Amino acid sequence: MRSTEDRSTRKSFETFSPLGPWIVSADEIEDPDGLDLRCTVSGDMRQETNTSELIFSVGQLIAYASAVMTLEPGDVIATGTPAGVGPLSDGDTIDLDIENIGTLSVSVSAADAIAYADRPVPATIVVG
Numbered sequence: 001m002r003s004t005e006d007r008s009t010r011k012s013f014e015t016f017s018p019l020g021p022w023i024v025s026a027d028e029i030e031d032p033d034g035l036d037l038r039c040t041v042s043g044d045m046r047q048e049t050n051t052s053e054l055i056f057s058v059g060q061l062i063a064y065a066s067a068v069m070t071l072e073p074g075d076v077i078a079t080g081t082p083a084g085v086g087p088l089s090d091g092d093t094i095d096l097d098i099e100n101i102g103t104l105s106v107s108v109s110a111a112d113a114i115a116y117a118d119r120p121v122p123a124t125i126v127v128g
Contacts, residue, residue, distance in 0.1 A: 019076065022102045029100065032058040036099040039084065042092045047084035054079065 029035070032051060039047035051058065065077050088094070090110035097103040 017078065018104060018106050020104060023074075024101055035101070036097075037082070038095075038097045040095045041086070041088065046086060047082050049082040053082065 026032070033054070035051045037047065037049050037051065038045065054061075056064070061077055061079065062071070065071060071077075088108045090108060090113075092108040093105060094108065095103055095105050
């Protein structure tokens with residue numbers, strides 16, 4: 001999602017951040033900084049990279065997050081995204097593959113979508 005919304009909410013809307021079908025523990029992954037990642041949309045390759053290309057290593061991301069909040073087993077740290085983002089359309093199928101973990105497949109549906117121009121304008125929040 002790329003629009004005028006607050007960047008912190010981009011992965012927060014219901015249905016926007018599916019996880020799975022497997023979540024693995026640290027002892028199941030030999031090197032979290034060396035995993036191939038692939039994303040196709042309706043069969044077209046959109047993203048192909050490796051976790052070695054992250055700006056910060058997995059360890060650095062965990063260290064930073066744990067310095068500002070308490071992390072509990074099962075917590076998820078959402079990072080940015082590699083090059084290749086683009087529009088999705090009703091009926092698209094997204095396949096996300098992480099080496100040695102598995103593939104997540106999700107479908108895009110516009111069934112309950114509200115056009116951006118028709119969304120309610122949020123109230124202004126004044127702090128003071």
